[in-house]
Amino acid sequence: MAGIVTFKTAEAIRDAVRIVPRDRLLVETDSPFLAPIPYRGKRNEPAYVVKTAEKVAELWGATVEEVARATTENVKRLFRL
Numbered sequence: 001m002a003g004i005v006t007f008k009t010a011e012a013i014r015d016a017v018r019i020v021p022r023d024r025l026l027v028e029t030d031s032p033f034l035a036p037i038p039y040r041g042k043r044n045e046p047a048y049v050v051k052t053a054e055k056v057a058e059l060w061g062a063t064v065e066e067v068a069r070a071t072t073e074n075v076k077r078l079f080r081l
Contacts (some may be wrong), residue, residue: 005036018060
């Protein structure tokens with residue numbers, strides 16, 4: 001999931017985040033494009049990924065730490081790390 005999930009007009013994407021299995025979602029920056037709110041319109045940076053994770057946590061009813069754990073495990077499994 002990229003920063004677009006934070007955009008006001010991205011309700012369809014937020015709906016997808018709510019229903020996608022937690023063991024299938026990744027969080028990424030899409031740098032240098034699509035910076036999340038409150039950085040929209042600026043060059044996207046990896047440091048901003050936390051804003052995307054915060055939005056995913058809100059949509060999941062989870063903590064940012066839970067999102068970090070789940071998405072880290074998903075990356076490890078995807079890339080066989």
